[in-house]
Amino acid sequence: MAAAFGASLVATPDIARAECDRAKPVQPLASRFEVHGETAYDTSTDLTWMRCSYGQQWTEAGGCLGSVELLDWESAVGLHLPDGANWRLPERDELQSIVAQNCKRPAIDETVFPATPSMQFWTSTASGPSYAWVVFFRTGMPTWNFLKTSRFAVRMVRTGR
Incomplete structure (x- = not known):
């Protein structure tokens, strides 16, 4: 039942512009980030993020191109990028x-994470043994x-700059 329920909630990759409520008093997320091409360093958490989702490629024109690669949880946890x-x-x-x-x-600042x-x-x-957070x-x-066998998107991170 959980697998069927989880599968019914999977959204299709929707790359439309985010709907943001500018009236909400939220600190602009982008002000926390130092953006360097394909990465963004978060000064408040000391984390560096890949700006593109796994499977997409960063372009110097300032965006992410290509399709997001969906992985099961074990594959996502074991993922190693080639730059070491x-x-x-x-x-x-x-x-x-x-x-x-x-x-x-999406619920994300698209100037940082296009x-x-x-x-x-x-x-x-x-x-739990069969489930993980998304x-x-x-x-x-x-x-x-969500069952760990489900296939979802991945965004990679590392500690520090």
Whole structure:
């Protein structure tokens, strides 16, 4: 039942512009980030993020091109990028830290993280032997009850600059 329920909540990769409520008194997320091409360093958390979702390619024109590659949880946790810079799958609270609370579809600052699809992204935080946490970037909400065999998007992070 959980697998069927989880599968029904998977959003299609929707790359439309985010709907942001500019009236909400939220600190602009972009002001926390030092952007350097394909990476963004968060000065408040000491984390460096890949600006594109896994499977997309950064372009110097300032965007992410290509299709997001969907992975099951074990593959996402074991993912190693070729540059050897200690990239990893973020913990639930780390991924939640880049949610733009005043935006939805996707709930992220697209000036920092362009072309983010409005779908679930894996975290490294397990919620039991068969389940793990995701952050659903359509709404910005974290959810614990997705089977690890489900296939979702990935955004990689590393500690420090």
